[in-house]
Amino acid sequence: MPAQKQLYGLYGEPRDFALPNFMHCETIEYRSKKYDWHIEMHRHAHLFQVFLFESGFGQLQLQNQLVELREACILILPENTLHGFVLSSDVQGMVLTLSQDFIETIFYKSPQIPLALNQVLFLQAEADADRFKHITQLIQQLYTELVHELPEKKLVLQSYLTLLLTEVFRMYGAISGQKETNGSRSTDYYNAFRQNIRQSRSPQKSIQEYARDLRITDVHLNRICKQVAGQTASQVVQQFFILEAEKHLLHTEYSISEIAYSLNYKDPAYFSRVFKGVTGKSPKAFRRG
Missing domain, CATH: 2.60.120.280 (Regulatory protein AraC)
Structure with missing residues (x-):
């Protein structure tokens, strides 16, 4: 592309x-x-x-x-x-x-x-x-x-x-009333996780792979994400990639299938269902505004 x-x-x-x-x-x-x-x-x-x-x-x-x-x-x-x-x-x-x-x-x-x-x-x-x-x-x-x-x-x-x-x-x-600290261990893990997501945006990794990069278990990673952000690790990843998809839909001429494949969604129909579930609109409707 x-x-x-x-x-x-x-x-x-x-x-x-x-x-x-x-x-x-x-x-x-x-x-x-x-x-x-x-x-x-x-x-x-x-x-x-x-x-x-x-x-x-x-x-x-x-x-x-x-x-x-x-x-x-x-x-x-x-x-x-x-x-x-x-x-x-x-x-x-x-x-x-x-x-x-x-x-x-x-x-x-x-x-x-x-x-x-x-x-x-x-x-x-x-x-x-x-x-x-x-x-x-x-x-x-x-x-x-x-x-x-x-x-x-x-x-x-x-x-x-x-x-x-x-x-x-x-x-x-x-x-x-929060103390000005250098961040807890959980916060450090969470930010390292988010940085890893940004660096590996294409292709996506599995939660197990992200956890392995941090040298923790996927269960531990989920617990950290819920503690710090109130979301599961999968939801954190999903939110990032949906924002990436929005960026492509609004500011490029890539087809919906091309966007899905570029973000490592192997099935464009599945990508469209996930996108609509998060944003309330299909990718096509979102692009039309």
């Missing part, structure tokens, strides 16, 4: 940027105003977002939840989170969007940070006012750096991003 550039859009507009080291920052009001302050339900495959709400109010709609946004807060939305907004016209704040792969690359030696942030989080400003103020300053500095062409721009952006997400992680830890 021919290689194709994989491009992504934020809100359905023409896809004009590429992964894996994607980073974008803008004011919340800039994007919201274009959509008359009502952004329909959508999700971003492979993209992670940090929202900084400073003033105004609105509602966040998640798949099965409606959340009122009436106080200054930080909102974390991990990749593939179905969400939408209805916001007041006086809303003020910033939104940072970046690729999930970029986060995991930056925090390769501190996997507890992307793991902790891999969930929907609401961090109220008043719960840690000093850190909220620092995060506000960091995201403003990052935004300024993004819009200017200065020497060593990539280095500075990565430094700001590392500081920003580390401060968000610390704020989460302070509010939730």
Whole structure:
């Protein structure tokens, strides 16, 4: 199959940027105003977002939840989170969007940070006012750096991003009462497992093979995944490959059979059943949008 550039859009507009080291920052009001302050339900495959709400109010709609946004807060939305907004016209704040792969690359030696942030989080400003103020300053500095062409721009952006997400992680830890540790043995195994999945994306391995690479049993690997992520090892693998399939469906011209075979599904019909079971749509319907 021919290689194709994989491009992504934020809100359905023409896809004009590429992964894996994607980073974008803008004011919340800039994007919201274009959509008359009502952004329909959508999700971003492979993209992670940090929202900084400073003033105004609105509602966040998640798949099965409606959340009122009436106080200054930080909102974390991990990749593939179905969400939408209805916001007041006086809303003020910033939104940072970046690729999930970029986060995991930056925090390769501190996997507890992307793991902790891999969930929907609401961090109220008043719960840690000093850190909220620092995060506000960091995201403003990052935004300024993004819009200017200065020497060593990539280095500075990565430094700001590392500081920003580390401060968000610390704020989460302070509010939730979790200790800032270097991660448990289970977390280390889980992150090594996820890294192995990414590296062996084609072809897939069996759970027994993944476990053997970690020098543990498949039963132990399942126990770790349930403890850390609330999923079985098979579900973790399945989720990754379904996201890969979505990427191909949206951003390449590969046939459904070609996508199935490239991801090591030997039967395209089985691939289609699995895909529909996870996403609620057949691959063909998903591609049509």
